[in-house]
Amino acid sequence: MRLVVVLAVLMGVSGIPDVTISPPTASADTSAHPNSIPETADESEQMEGAEEDVMATGELNPNHYPARRAAQVVQHYLNTRYGSPFRLIGVQTVHSGNAEDVTDSRRKYQLELSVNDIISNTTQTCSAELSFTKGKGQQPPEVKASCEELLKIDIKAQEEALYQKYKTSQTLMSAQYLPDSHGHIKPDMEPFWHLGILASSFIMLNESTENTLYNVAQVANITQLTTEEDHLEFDCHTLLHEMVSQEIIHWKMLFTWSPAEGVKVLQMKRLPHRHEREKSPKTN
Amino acid sequence: MLATMRELVACAVLFVAGLGKETFNGHQVLRLVPKTDGHLSLIRDLHNMIELELDIWREVRDVGSPVDIRVPGHKLKIVKRYLKTYDIQFSTMIKDLQVLLDEEQKAMESASARVPEPRNTDNFDFFRYHNLSEIYSFQDMLVAENPNLVSKIVIGQSYEDRPLNVLKFSTGGTNRPAIWIDTGIHSREWVTQASGLWFAKKIVTDFGRDPKLTAILNQMDIFLEIVTNPDGYFFTHTNSRMWRKTRKPNPGSRCVGVDPNRNWKAGFGGPGSSGDPCSQTYRGPRAESESEVNSIVKFVKSHNIKAFISIHSYSQLLMFPYGYIRSRIKDYTELNNLAQKAVTDLASLYGTSYKFGSIINAIYQASGGSIDWTYNQGIKYSYTFELRDTGQYGFLLPATQIIPTAQETWLALMTIMDHTLKNPY
Numbered sequence: 001m002r003l004v005v006v007l008a009v010l011m012g013v014s015g016i017p018d019v020t021i022s023p024p025t026a027s028a029d030t031s032a033h034p035n036s037i038p039e040t041a042d043e044s045e046q047m048e049g050a051e052e053d054v055m056a057t058g059e060l061n062p063n064h065y066p067a068r069r070a071a072q073v074v075q076h077y078l079n080t081r082y083g084s085p086f087r088l089i090g091v092q093t094v095h096s097g098n099a100e101d102v103t104d105s106r107r108k109y110q111l112e113l114s115v116n117d118i119i120s121n122t123t124q125t126c127s128a129e130l131s132f133t134k135g136k137g138q139q140p141p142e143v144k145a146s147c148e149e150l151l152k153i154d155i156k157a158q159e160e161a162l163y164q165k166y167k168t169s170q171t172l173m174s175a176q177y178l179p180d181s182h183g184h185i186k187p188d189m190e191p192f193w194h195l196g197i198l199a200s201s202f203i204m205l206n207e208s209t210e211n212t213l214y215n216v217a218q219v220a221n222i223t224q225l226t227t228e229e230d231h232l233e234f235d236c237h238t239l240l241h242e243m244v245s246q247e248i249i250h251w252k253m254l255f256t257w258s259p260a261e262g263v264k265v266l267q268m269k270r271l272p273h274r275h276e277r278e279k280s281p282k283t284n
Numbered sequence: 285m286l287a288t289m290r291e292l293v294a295c296a297v298l299f300v301a302g303l304g305k306e307t308f309n310g311h312q313v314l315r316l317v318p319k320t321d322g323h324l325s326l327i328r329d330l331h332n333m334i335e336l337e338l339d340i341w342r343e344v345r346d347v348g349s350p351v352d353i354r355v356p357g358h359k360l361k362i363v364k365r366y367l368k369t370y371d372i373q374f375s376t377m378i379k380d381l382q383v384l385l386d387e388e389q390k391a392m393e394s395a396s397a398r399v400p401e402p403r404n405t406d407n408f409d410f411f412r413y414h415n416l417s418e419i420y421s422f423q424d425m426l427v428a429e430n431p432n433l434v435s436k437i438v439i440g441q442s443y444e445d446r447p448l449n450v451l452k453f454s455t456g457g458t459n460r461p462a463i464w465i466d467t468g469i470h471s472r473e474w475v476t477q478a479s480g481l482w483f484a485k486k487i488v489t490d491f492g493r494d495p496k497l498t499a500i501l502n503q504m505d506i507f508l509e510i511v512t513n514p515d516g517y518f519f520t521h522t523n524s525r526m527w528r529k530t531r532k533p534n535p536g537s538r539c540v541g542v543d544p545n546r547n548w549k550a551g552f553g554g555p556g557s558s559g560d561p562c563s564q565t566y567r568g569p570r571a572e573s574e575s576e577v578n579s580i581v582k583f584v585k586s587h588n589i590k591a592f593i594s595i596h597s598y599s600q601l602l603m604f605p606y607g608y609i610r611s612r613i614k615d616y617t618e619l620n621n622l623a624q625k626a627v628t629d630l631a632s633l634y635g636t637s638y639k640f641g642s643i644i645n646a647i648y649q650a651s652g653g654s655i656d657w658t659y660n661q662g663i664k665y666s667y668t669f670e671l672r673d674t675g676q677y678g679f680l681l682p683a684t685q686i687i688p689t690a691q692e693t694w695l696a697l698m699t700i701m702d703h704t705l706k707n708p709y
Contacts, residue, residue: 063639065647072675090676093637118676172343181474181525182413183682215675217526223340226328235331239526241678243599244648246543246564248526252334269334273562274307 060097060109066210067097070109073208074128077143078115078150079201083263085162085191086155088118088198089147095125105135107210117150119194124149132210140206159259162191166232172224179218192222192234198263199255200238213243220250231258237271249273308381310357313341314364315350317373326370327351336363352377389522405429410482410690412683413474416446416518419511422481423449430488433501439509440579443532446514448579453487453506461708462505463591463701464584469544469576469654470528471516473597475671475681475689480510480595482690483697496698500705504590507583513544513576526679530574534561542568545594546652547577550660551608554651556644567652577654584658591665591704592658593697598678599647599670600638602627602696605659607643607650615664616642622703623667626696633692636672643668665704669693 060067071091078089092114099109109130116123128145166173178193179185185193196219204214217239227233233256240249250271256264318324327344330336336359342352355363367374378384401418402408405425414422427434433453440448454460467480487506490497500506511517515531529541539562546557549571553559557567572578584592604619613619623640630638643650647670655666672681672689681689 061645063641064645088676090674171345174340174343179677179680179682181520181680183677183680183685215678217678218680221339223343225332226344235334241526241675246528248564252337254332254334267334271337 057099057101060094060099062094062096065213066099067094067111069208069210069213070094070097070099070111070130071113071128072213072215073130073141073205074111074113074126074143074145075115076201076205076208076214077128077145078126078147079198080205080263082147082150083194083198083201084155084159084259085194085198085257086119086158087150087153088194089115089150090118092116092123102131105133107132107134115147115150117153120153122150122153134209138209141208143205156259163232163259166224172226174221174223175219176221177218178222193219195234195255195257195263196222196236196238198257199234199236199253199265200240200251202263202265203251203253203268204240207240211244215241215243217241217248225254227256229256231256231261231264308354308385311354311378311381312357312360312376313352313354313378313381314367314374315342315352315377316367317350318344318347319373320347323347323370323372326366326372330363330366338363354381405485405488408481408485410478410485410687413478413686414481415521416511416514419477419481420447420449422484423451423510426451426484426488433488433491434484437507439583440575442513442515442576443530443574444515444518446518448509448514448576449511450583451484451508451510453491453501453508455501457505459588460503460505461588461590461704462507463500463593463704464507464509464589465593465595465697466509466512466580466654467595468510468517469512469594470596471513471520472526472528472679473671474520474679475597475686476595477511477517478683478686479671479690479693480508482687483694484508484510486690486694496702500701504701504705506701507587507589509580512580515576516541528564529566530576532574534566534569537561539566542566542574544574544576545596545654546650547571547574548581548652548654548657550653550656551606551651554608554649556608556649556651565650571652580654581657584661584663589658589663590709591700592655592663592667593665593700594654594668595671595693596668597671597681598673598675600636600672600674601646601670602630602638602640603643603646603655603668603670605642605656605666607648607653608656610644612642613659619665619667622665622700625703626667626699629699630692630696633695634688636692638696664709665700667700669696 056066071094075089075091083089095112097109097111099107102108111128112125113128114123114125124147126145126147128143131142133139175189175192178189178196197216200216208214219236219238221237223235225233225235236253236255238251240251242249252269252271253265254267256266316327318327324344324347331338331340337356339354341354342350344351401421405422408422423436427436435452437450437452438447439450442448467476491501492498513530516527516529519527519531529543531541533540543565546565546567552571553567558565560566568574572581602623604623605613627638627640630636639646643653655668659666671693672685
């Protein structure tokens with residue numbers, strides 16, 4: 001069996017089926033480097049074959065992608081809860097993790113991770129618990145995490161100043177391509193880039209599964225709308241990058257923000273890809 | 285405040301490049317003139333109807349102040365009916381936006397041709413992202429300035445007939461063992477082509493000054509393909525910043541392009557690539573169908589490559605085979621240890637943290653990838669990088685980060701090249 005596999009590999013045979021490959025004698029992997037991603041010595045993981053959606057169970061290698069994807073979901077969750085034009089949260093490292101099947105259709109993760117506020121550059125360790133459902137009737141993941149240390153940096157003054165400036169302004173702001181093709185953003189537009197990311201975090205959280213990793217590729221357009229209420233209101237078009245499929249997905253959102261309430265998404269809509277629109281011109 | 289038509293259209297061109305939409309065929313720009321306060325709210329309501337996909341070019345201000353909106357072709361009827369129902373005066377400013385964009389594009393191209401270009405590579409601004417013709421010029425200048433070290437080899441043509449240029453850095457000999465580095469196989473990963481330019485300059489600068497690099501070049505050649513996907517790269521400048529694939533049309537499909545890093549003969553067709561031409565990871569009709577890939581295959585088979593390094597962005601990872609199956613390569617321990625050393629050296633400069641390991645464990649399953657093929661050809665030191673960052677800017681990495689990224693990556697490359705030199709096989 002192994003000889004056949006080796007031959008097949010050397011000939012670059014296309015479409016290798018899901019082959020169960022016995023791992024070679026695992027050489028003593030003495031590297032304790034925190035960033036190392038050892039081909040796990042956990043035999044059961046390898047024996048399950050080469051499919052993308054075979055799920056790692058038990059102790060997770062914090063440097064393999066399953067832990068990374070779960071951590072990204074936590075990031076989106078934290079941004080929906082704690083994010084602000086002046087506080088944007090990113091995953092720094094996953095320290096440890098654990099995954100288990102709870103039922104046939106539900107999987108639970110536990111993570112210990114470090115996150116940081118990108119703007120103030122402060123780091124905090126948090127624990128998080130996530131639950132993914134899979135199969136039909138896919139639902140958004142459920143996340144429990146608390147990272148209250150992130151709230152210690154006082155941004156109230158900046159938030160109030162931003163709010164007042166755009167609440168009382170005679171003209172409604174509008175910005176495109178944050179960042180632009182060259183990665184540039186005008187400094188006074190940065191809070192709106194952050195707002196676009198925060199609003200998108202609600203979508204990214206909803207859309208995440210164990211087989212996705214979302215980032216905001218660009219805020220294509222963010223336009224302030226008039227409103228009588230005690231918040232700012234925006235119409236926003238963002239491009240999300242999904243790492244596993246490498247697709248760029250367009251979403252349009254209507255959301256509000258105030259220092260008191262944070263971001264609230266009122267409407268969101270996925271825009272079909274150009275080629276999808278062309279296929280069925282009669283729709284809409 | 286009054287934007288001229290030219291400015292508006294220039295905006296639209298940038299919008300196209302940033303947005304990923306490729307055409308505005310049939311889109312019109314209408315100018316509305318609200319005569320009453322009622323009209324103002326009606327127009328705002330219109331804009332709030334997300335399903336109409338309107339794009340405001342000049343915002344609602346007050347009575348009498350024009351409002352300009354871009355309307356997709358298939359929404360024109362609804363929008364015009366709405367305006368007529370409420371007696372909102374409007375006129376057609378632009379009848380077909382795409383026509384105007386095409387004309388503007390031609391004008392921009394001829395305008396940029398008049399901008400003075402650097403006369404030599406010492407005046408080349410590495411802190412900027414450059415377009416394709418600037419990169420081609422750089423390559424020719426570098427060769428002209430360093431005739432004893434650098435030459436240019438055209439290894440093939442892209443689908444749209446652009447030259448596939450490889451810079452050869454060599455101190456002589458015949459068919460010496462060599463190192464291959466490619467950047468820009470996925471065109472939207474701009475920091476990679478930008479880093480490739482910097483690497484090229486670094487090599488000529490350090491040769492004869494840096495003992496390690498000089499030792500390498502005294503015995504080995506370095507081949508560097510900076511724009512591995514020139515059609516895609518051109519497209520990211522003119523149409524869609526987020527374009528990844530080649531630009532070859534797919535018969536029977538509206539969708540263009542093949543993912544050049546799913547087109548290699550290693551697990552071709554497996555999970556981790558797509559059979560849908562519209563997908564970003566479309567593998568192509570058959571392995572090596574893309575000339576951009578095929579040219580490298582022919583080159584590798586006719587040269588003595590000992591290390592093959594393919595550079596991508598983003599995610600901050602250094603990976604080795606396999607991507608298409610989970611089993612360990614024979615040289616796992618050596619490649620893993622070398623990767624560990626390389627990322628440690630990379631981090632020594634600015635503290636940038638990279639993870640490392642096999643592709644399938646580090647990032648995802650990918651079939652038909654370049655370094656899986658090269659490894660199976662017997663090129664032991666087959667590596668792929670994912671450069672900065674980890675998602676905050678992603679593909680749109682600020683130009684201010686180009687040089688730091690290139691500098692730290694270079695340390696990792698030197699580690700790999702040095703090891704290759706000292707461990708002949």
